[in-house]
Amino acid sequence: MKYSSLVLLLLFLLPTVPSAVADSDSAHDKEVTGAVSYWGVIPGPSDSTSAHFEQRPVPLWEKTLNVPYRIAYAPIYLFFEGAKGATILVAESAELRYYYRAVTRPRIGPFHTRFFLLAGGLQGYGISMSSKTGDDRNRMKITGKVTNRETSKATFGIRLTPLPGNRIELGGGYRRRPDARFFGIGPETSEDDETFWTQEIGWGGISWQRDWMFALTSDLGIIYSGVGAFDPRDEEEPRISEVYDRGGGASGAVSLPGLGGRTDGVGYSLSLAHNTIEETGRPDGGGARRIAATYFQDRDGDNEDFWTFRVEAQQFLPLWLTSRSLALRGYVSWIEADDRSNIPFQRLMTNDEPDIIRGFRDFRWHDRGMTALSAEYRWPVFAERTVEGSGVDAYLFAEAGQVFGEFNEIKSDNLRNSVGGGFRWIDESGFGGRFEIARSAEEWVFRLRGDQIFQYAKSGLYHGRNPIPTR
Secondary structure: OHHHHHHHHHHHHOOHHHHHHHHHHHHHHHHHOOOEEOOEEOOOOOOOOOOOOOOOOOOHHHHHHHHHHHHHHHHHHHHHHHHHHHHHHHHHOHHHHHHHHHHHOOEEOOEEEEEEEEEEOOOOOEEEEEEEEEOOOOEEEEEEEEEOOOOEEEEEEEEEEEEOOEEEEEEEEEEEEEEEEEOOOOOOOOHHHOEEEEEEEEEEEEEEEEEOOOOEEEEEEEEEEEEEEEOOOOOOOOEHHHOEEOOOOOOOOEEOOOOOOEEEEEEEEEEEEEEOOOOOOOOOOOEEEEEEEEEEEEOOOOOOOEEEEEEEEEEEEEOOOOOOEEEEEEEEEEEEOOOHHHOOHHHOEEOOOOOOOOOOOOOOOEEOEEEEEEEEEEEEEEEOOOOOOOEEEEEEEEEEEEEEOOHHHOOOOOOEEEEEEEEEEEEOOEEEEEEEEEEEOOOEEEEEEOOOOOOOOOOOOOOOOOOOOOO
16 A cells, blocks of 8 residues: 555656656757757857847048948949839839830830930930831831931841741931041041041941751842031031142142942842841850951042951850859951042941941941950840849940951051940840040040940941941
8 A cells, every 4th residue: 555655656646757857848949949950959048158249439530531432332322222212113013114115215106205314425315216017027227316416327238037047138228427527548647637528428228137957047138328428517627628628739738549429339238147146135155256248349430449348246255153244345447449548438338337446436446457456345234124134234344346448457456446345225125325534545435325335236237337438
């Protein structure tokens, strides 16, 4: 009886002890630990596992040195924050998106229209527009541009797809620049020899494009073009006729074929292109290679018939971080003729779109040939919602180029270098525009444009590409 009573007492007490201990341990864990992970209990905070940071007092001399930096950085900060806030606001508001598209991309009849502001370079300030209608197979496009310096351009283009892999393009246009510049011919002309002239161009033609295997495309085209070279209307400008003469006789000035008249003729072109660049606003892979030859036949026989040849290449290299890329571009264009001295100067190679040297304004250099190398490092500043969404990318670039009369003139002494940077606006349809600032040994140049020098080779008659000089 004595032992049985003791056993019953132990059986009554044993179940309660582990429970009390477990409750005590559980309560202790809750007080000491933060959470239970897959690997076990996470220790609670203590002096040995917690770091306490104290802000170091900034000395007065360091605060003084930061003032110029903060002043210089303020416009950049405000630009980024303003652009980012505006993009997010428009993207998240259906009503604002509707009004934004109604103002910048109104629908006029069957045409989807887009407007873009222009600034910088040689043409001044203005506005451009493009309207297009149709589907992926058959479409039509009309473009226009006008600036405060009376620079104007109007083009139309039609693209038809009669058979898969075959495209026919018809197009034409007119361009007028009353402030075109001429410094002479060659890579060593001086900026002090600046003269001005009025350029008028008209063209029209047809081309047939055929897609082949391995991303190859051939392009066969016939284009009639005429370009006039006249004195500027502004009497205060140094007029080109004060220095040069078309015949070089009466005034005793230097002979300049093509001055004071028009040169008209037909160009027969053939090109072969290989393009694997992604059709996005932020390409980070692929490349484009193109070779082209054009034979120009002068209609009146007053000037020399000649050949134009072009070799160009572009490559996009993905870098170590998401959406960072290195864009590379190089080209060589040159004219071959029996009598090279009789080629109209307005048909010579010059630094004009897309073959600009970004640290110089347009028409700074003229000669029979031109070559350049460009490198851009691009990175995203911000994108709305997704990596490929609307937003702004920044870029830094370095460029070197020159004109030449003979290939032996291509050398480091004649290369003209420029560096700079800018921002690229990306919208839902891809590339939207660019703002950039460039510096050369001669000047600063800023540009606000709705087109780009990369991925420009695909622009043909449909896109209103200027055929003079032949690119």
